[in-house]
Amino acid sequence: MTKQFIIIGNSAAGIAAAETIRQRDKESKIIMISDEDCPAYCRCMLSYYLAGEVKEKTLSYRPANFYQGNNVELLLNKKVARVDPKKNRVICEDKTQLGYDALLIATGARPKFPEVKGVKRTGVFGFRTIKDAQAISAQLPVTKTACILGGGLIGLKAAYALKKRNIEVKVIIKSPQVLSQMLDGQAAELVRKKLEEHGIEVLLGQDVLEIIGEGDVKAVKLDSGKAIGCTMVIVGKGVSPNIELIKDSEVRFNQGILADRFLKTNAGNIYAAGDACESFDLVSGEPGINALWPVAVEQGKIAGANMSGADLTYDGSLGMNSLEFFGLPVVSLAVYKVKQGDSACEELKIINPRENKYKKLILKNNRLLGAVLVGEIKNSGVYLRLIREKIDLSGFKDKLLEENFGYPVIKDALIERDTTYV
């Protein structure tokens, strides 16, 4: 019997789900709904686009005939206002209603703006969509100095992009280090130095009290009493999931939409994936959102398969990231700091500040919990595998940070048999 699948959100999770459904079911109808006005593009590349390193057309990561080729109906400029699980239908802001046999909510997230005076002034931007990037870009010819609020991934990527466009950039960070959600202090210091070397000013341990101006931004006032003159402010202070559409329904949510091991919500035939979905963390086992591109893709695939009749379980997500600023590569995997007082944890480290190299592995009970790698990131995927599969390290613990470490060292400890070597 042919069905009608609806996917809200036309990005990492939504596209992965649509592809998976279509692979498994050639007949049924797939409708994708997006409140943006363009086909899918890669959000993570927006900083490269803003920096002028990537053209607009390179942002789309599927061929132009993707929707047609997969027989997917794409509805753009359409916002879903609410979901009605009892009647199996979605209701859009323009009052149209669409029925579904299975629904995926992959609505992602949007920037969180701090509650400070002046945050609505012209010249204050979030950095999430292609529209944001274009609006920022349009402002650059008349911008000399920009302040970035927040020293996380988005803040630093924005800082990098603006610097490449010859803007004077100051990053204002509340915590005492950059990237406090993915690095320890020592690794963060290497990144901070690299940014400063390239002319990006980093102000640590300071928060913004007010964005000053009359209509337009003129300056930001900090809690240290200092004011910094600037005509542009970019906010990179985390994201909140787009879940308004289910808030008045029976679909359960916490921070994000709560999903079980099949990425199904509590309401019949409704699934969730990506930044809007709260599943659970693979290492801690706790519910949580790891708002990342690869996580969204993996969840989209699994949700899509299950919507079309499969029974795949999701292992949980991991906090992980990889980035590079001015030639310094950084990878962070799962646990990046030992919890204070956790004496069962052990750290293995290699530190070479002169070569900008730093490698740290965190172990507990002979299992790898996490890793931070700066300067040299080869084999990160092998460490990730040790974390994911909770492999017993006793046979090769002393080899983990050796120059010759690699997949062959861990091969025999893995569950999966490798037929490549005879």
Place this chain on the structure above:
Amino acid sequence: MLFANTNTMKQLYYDVKKCLGCRSCEIACAVAHSLAGELFSALREEKLSLPRKKVLPAGGKNYPLSCRHCQDAKCVEACMSGCLVYNKEKGIVEHDEPRCVGCWMCVMVCPFGAIRPNLIAKIPIRCDKCKDKDEPACLKACPTGAIIWQEEREK
């Protein structure tokens, strides 16, 4: 099929007992992927061509390591620019290099450590099975016949 490379569904296997760890395959690989395609000129190229495979020791043996061209590849899932794509017909994961931004997401997730960053060229490198040639360059370079090039074996 016209123009079909009949070798593309073949895979690389390694007879570890025969591998001496001499790294002839690494050199042949780097040369094959250099601009010049020949050792002495290759060494003088501005962006030095690096081998896409590595021979790594473990437990007293040597293991040549190269990309498996996984069907359900983690690197493809993670690639934010969409430049890594699994090509079903050819059975290989292809890399559209001009699209690549060097974000190293692929390096972060490859469960074999088979895609490595070339930090200088800002591009990840990985075995492409010498897709434009009849067979991979490493195959002939191996003095002991430790490298096997054949149809997919039973798992």
